[in-house]
Amino acid sequence: MSLSLNPIRSIDETWVPATWDEYLRALKNSSQVKSKGYYTHGRMQVDMQLPISFDHGSDQSIISLAVNLYSILKGIPFRELDNCSFRKTAEVEFQPDLAYYVGSQATAIPSGTGIIHLETYPVPNLVVEVAKSSLLDDRTVKRVLYEDVGVAEYWIVDVESAQVLAYQMSDRGSLRIDSSLIFPGLDIALLNETLQRSRHQDQSQVGAWLMAQFQGASESGIQPT
Numbered sequence: 001m002s003l004s005l006n007p008i009r010s011i012d013e014t015w016v017p018a019t020w021d022e023y024l025r026a027l028k029n030s031s032q033v034k035s036k037g038y039y040t041h042g043r044m045q046v047d048m049q050l051p052i053s054f055d056h057g058s059d060q061s062i063i064s065l066a067v068n069l070y071s072i073l074k075g076i077p078f079r080e081l082d083n084c085s086f087r088k089t090a091e092v093e094f095q096p097d098l099a100y101y102v103g104s105q106a107t108a109i110p111s112g113t114g115i116i117h118l119e120t121y122p123v124p125n126l127v128v129e130v131a132k133s134s135l136l137d138d139r140t141v142k143r144v145l146y147e148d149v150g151v152a153e154y155w156i157v158d159v160e161s162a163q164v165l166a167y168q169m170s171d172r173g174s175l176r177i178d179s180s181l182i183f184p185g186l187d188i189a190l191l192n193e194t195l196q197r198s199r200h201q202d203q204s205q206v207g208a209w210l211m212a213q214f215q216g217a218s219e220s221g222i223q224p225t
Helices: 020-029 054-074 135-139 141-149 188-197 203-215
Strands: 035-040 043-048 078-082 086-088 092-094 098-102 126-131 153-158 163-170 173-176
Touching: 020 035, 020 043, 035 141, 054 078, 054 098, 054 126, 054 153, 054 188, 054 203, 092 141, 126 135, 135 141, 135 153, 141 153, 141 163, 141 173, 163 188, 188 203
Parallel strands: 126 153
Antiparallel strands: 035 043, 035 092, 078 098, 086 092, 098 126, 153 163, 163 173
């Protein structure tokens, strides 16, 4: 997510040329207020965050709910991280809305870790950015960032259209996918319908519907609402 006081600013204006030390100083100077920082290819983005909108917060929680339910019901080991900092010193930093370590990497990060240093720990398997006013940025600069660091899968939640744009990353490139490879069998179309249902149903109703889809209505005894 990248929020700014002026939503019509171009990407070039939100990403500022900077050395690593200049980036760290900018983070330190912004430490008195809530902010998010990204650094890649000698450019930084340090944004003072406006209050998160209802739609942004709701969509982020719905995607989290869907992934968590699916993983639990299918027995997939996972670790969800919310707004954590991932850093490779002097090269890159990113603070995605959601990140997931899956399978054998679910326990890769020990308790007590602050910033996740990528010289020591692996990159997350999946990164999720929720785009309320930052869709172009998330589809371009940040997508290249996640390609470069070796994230396996990248999702952009487009709040305005209530859909997920999902990408498989490989060989510093990316390809749109219709079904998750990190969570096998989880179709992106189902996530899209989940977001659309959340526009007029509460999360308990949405969760019950999801469980029925994941387990099968006859098996779970839960009827879609």
